[in-house]
Amino acid sequence: MSYIIGTPLPKDKVLVYSLAHIYGIGLYQAKIICKKAGFGLDSRGKDLTPQQAKTIENIAEALPLVLGQDLRRFQKDKICHLCNISSYRGFRHRKGLPVRGQRTHTNAKRRPIVKC
Template sequence: MPYIIGTSIPEDKVLVQSVANIYGLGLFQSKNLCKKAGFGSDSRGSHVTFLKGKFLENLAEATSLPLGADLLRFQNDKIRRLCVLSTYRGSRHRKGLPVRGQRTHTNAKKRSLLKLNVS
């Protein structure tokens, strides 16, 4: 089972969908990456050899976008900065409430349950 940017690629799944599971890549970008790497639209994870997997990983890392753990770290740093500055958005993140102006009277049950531990 090959790994690309810390994400495992299942052998029985379509390769384009598996590459789209990498954090920060969508379906459109994964189609472009697979096409550049020489994989067809019906290729599976079992068709990825070690060299082709490395080539696909190099193509993904060559994009100007942060991917995987780097993107997660970047997003968490932005949230942490808001909390340190004591902004309104930072306090909403700290309390685990909706940040972008959504109502909380009847909705936001899931968001309030998912308390983000950023401090």
């Protein structure tokens, strides 16, 4: 099993879909990475050698994106900042309610509470 940006890639899936398992990379970016690395859209994760995995990781890190654990930390810091400045959105995050104006009469009763 090869790891790219700290995420294990499934061996039995197509490489494009395996790359989409990395937090912050969608199908579009995964296709771009495969194209730059010289893989076809039908290649699988089990066909990767450690050298090829390293090449893919270098290409992914060269993209102007925040990926993996860094992206999770960045998003959590943004939410904690909203909570710390006592904004309305921070209050909604803290209470576990919808943040972007959704209704609560019939939906949105069980959302995880953010701990800041």
